[in-house]
Amino acid sequence: MKTSSISTLAAAGGLLAALAGGAPAEAALASKTLYASGVTAPGGMVFIKDSTAAGGHVWYSDHVNGVCRLDPAGTGATATANPSTCLVFGAATQIAYDPLGKWLYMVDISKRALGVRKIAVNTTTGTLNKLKQSTLVPPVAGMRLTAAAVDPKGNLYIGERQGGGIYKYAATSNTAGAAGAATQVGSTEDGAGVLSFAFGKSTVAGTTTKADDLYVAGAATLQIMPDVNGVDPAGNGACTGANQCTSVDVGFGIFGPQSVAFDGTYVYAGDVTIMHRINPADFSVVDYAVGYSNLSAIVVSDKITNPTTGAVTPRQVYGADDPSAGGATGVGHVYKSPRKP
Numbered sequence: 001m002k003t004s005s006i007s008t009l010a011a012a013g014g015l016l017a018a019l020a021g022g023a024p025a026e027a028a029l030a031s032k033t034l035y036a037s038g039v040t041a042p043g044g045m046v047f048i049k050d051s052t053a054a055g056g057h058v059w060y061s062d063h064v065n066g067v068c069r070l071d072p073a074g075t076g077a078t079a080t081a082n083p084s085t086c087l088v089f090g091a092a093t094q095i096a097y098d099p100l101g102k103w104l105y106m107v108d109i110s111k112r113a114l115g116v117r118k119i120a121v122n123t124t125t126g127t128l129n130k131l132k133q134s135t136l137v138p139p140v141a142g143m144r145l146t147a148a149a150v151d152p153k154g155n156l157y158i159g160e161r162q163g164g165g166i167y168k169y170a171a172t173s174n175t176a177g178a179a180g181a182a183t184q185v186g187s188t189e190d191g192a193g194v195l196s197f198a199f200g201k202s203t204v205a206g207t208t209t210k211a212d213d214l215y216v217a218g219a220a221t222l223q224i225m226p227d228v229n230g231v232d233p234a235g236n237g238a239c240t241g242a243n244q245c246t247s248v249d250v251g252f253g254i255f256g257p258q259s260v261a262f263d264g265t266y267v268y269a270g271d272v273t274i275m276h277r278i279n280p281a282d283f284s285v286v287d288y289a290v291g292y293s294n295l296s297a298i299v300v301s302d303k304i305t306n307p308t309t310g311a312v313t314p315r316q317v318y319g320a321d322d323p324s325a326g327g328a329t330g331v332g333h334v335y336k337s338p339r340k341p
Contacts, residue, residue, distance in 0.1 A: 199212055
């Protein structure tokens with residue numbers, strides 16, 4: 001199994017610059033306010049733009065309600081889960097959204113090991129098309145899945161908690177979504193389990209080409225599997241079944257991460273109590289928001305415009321936790337913070 005090249009990232013200023021320049025200056029922490037409550041062991045969140053009056057919604061997954069839409073109340077300062085939108089699939093962990101094909105993916109960690117549920121999203125009504133769904137079988141019978149992320153080509157990557165395997169369901173086209181059987185394309189460098197995925201981007205040295213980098217939050221440390229699609233001519237090629245990659249810890253200093261997300265510019269990673277923000281250009285890490293209790297899901301919303309009033313809602317960073325870590329029902333929260341430049 002090959003070790004993924006990080007030469008491009010380092011050459012762009014990455015880890016070498018971070019080490020040479022010392023730790024970055026800490027920015028002021030973002031404030032956070034309670035957005036929703038009543039969740040149980042939240043495993044993932046996505047933001048989906050739609051044509052409703054809200055302009056878009058946060059969707060979350062938990063072990064009781066499956067995946068549900070959060071509907072803003074009043075001025076939008078708080079929200080509640082809309083039970084008519086929910087879909088249960090085993091014990092749902094991370095969810096992933098494919099904006100090209102308009103597919104939502106849910107992975108199951110329950111002992112039933114149901115695999116991956118693929119559901120069509122109706123972005124006009126802001127709902128799931130429950131009549132258009134299918135199940136992708138687990139890569140190995142009985143495997144409990146925990147992580148999911150979609151790359152810009154519509155390929156679905158999933159992870160599991162026991163052995164740190166990273167698998168890919170290939171998309172048949174940009175819009176058809178993932179299908180068929182999964183292929184193992186990598187694993188964590190220490191064999192530690194995977195809890196959450198997010199795709200980030202980095203610039204290939206000397207070019208304007210963007211590489212797709214898979215950030216891996218797991219039981220030990222935050223890791224990265226760079227350039228999974230092999231666009232860097234100086235790299236090791238795409239991660240495939242025959243050319244498997246290894247995610248590596250490049251010194252982020254984030255231990256026991258349970259969640260990770262990307263907003264188009266920055267990567268966010270959560271450990272038990274702190275949400276960190278990472279600049280992919282130089283791997284610098286700052287604390288973004290604090291005071292969580294088992295932070296297990298993060299998402300950053302788009303800027304949205306109310307189609308009726310024209311009111312603009314700036315981007316927000318959402319973090320979900322559960323003080324009981326799933327030991328009690330409905331004691332978790334979703335907090336929101338302003339997305340800082």
